Amino acid sequence: MLHDVTKRYPNGKIALRDVDLVIPEGDFVFLVGPSGAGKSTLIKLLIRDEIATRGDVVLDGQDLARLPRRQVPRMRRKIGIIFQDFKLLPTKTVWENVAFALEVTGYPRRGIRPAVDQVLAIVGLSAQAKQTPNQLSGGEQQRTAIARALVHDPRLIIADEPTGNLDPLISWEILQLLLRINELGVTVLMATHNAEVVTALRKRVVALEEGRIIRDEVGGAYHRED
Numbered sequence: 001m002l003h004d005v006t007k008r009y010p011n012g013k014i015a016l017r018d019v020d021l022v023i024p025e026g027d028f029v030f031l032v033g034p035s036g037a038g039k040s041t042l043i044k045l046l047i048r049d050e051i052a053t054r055g056d057v058v059l060d061g062q063d064l065a066r067l068p069r070r071q072v073p074r075m076r077r078k079i080g081i082i083f084q085d086f087k088l089l090p091t092k093t094v095w096e097n098v099a100f101a102l103e104v105t106g107y108p109r110r111g112i113r114p115a116v117d118q119v120l121a122i123v124g125l126s127a128q129a130k131q132t133p134n135q136l137s138g139g140e141q142q143r144t145a146i147a148r149a150l151v152h153d154p155r156l157i158i159a160d161e162p163t164g165n166l167d168p169l170i171s172w173e174i175l176q177l178l179l180r181i182n183e184l185g186v187t188v189l190m191a192t193h194n195a196e197v198v199t200a201l202r203k204r205v206v207a208l209e210e211g212r213i214i215r216d217e218v219g220g221a222y223h224r225e226d
Contacts, residue, residue: 080149
């Protein structure tokens with residue numbers, strides 16, 4: 001939840017101004033708007049890469065600005081993040097890439113195998129578990145990244161242009177997967193330029209322009225329909 005949030009960078013650029021946004025648990029939200037509208041800044045505030053200049057950013061009841069630094073990793077475990085460029089470790093297999101996300105958080109060793117096997121089944125990659133990223137298609141790489149985001153059972157998935165590098169057919173597959181994850185009860189916030197997908201799905205659309213929310217509607221299209 002963002003309440004009256006303004007973000008000004010040290011160079012004086014105001015990236016967000018007076019933003020109010022409430023995302024209920026289980027929601028599926030598209031974040032749209034031109035480059036430079038403030039989408040990336042909003043995501044950085046949610047994962048506490050940045051702190052708001054003014055206003056409150058509250059996640060799961062916690063005010064992120066007041067969160068001690070040592071508690072940030074635990075808070076981030078509630079969030080799964082998916083990027084446009086996958087960010088997979090090239091020397092590790094699919095299975096190891098997903099397991100690594102648990103290993104770095106000190107997850108109990110005996111729990112890692114069942115957790116990884118389960119998410120690979122959800123994203124349809126059980127057969128590719130032993131392959132390395134360079135043996136995968138772009139869509140399979142993104143599914144690996146989704147499995148990695150999902151493996152620590154987050155409350156919220158943030159997908160930043162997750163279909164930006166994929167062709168339309170594969171983009172739809174990735175979207176169907178995110179919808180399925182949302183049906184499992186995970187909140188999904190997806191920043192995208194893909195107008196076709198947004199308009200077809202008729203989910204909640206939050207449109208940013210020059211750092212302000214100019215539209216927030218359920219069942220919306222990519223562009224305002226007047």
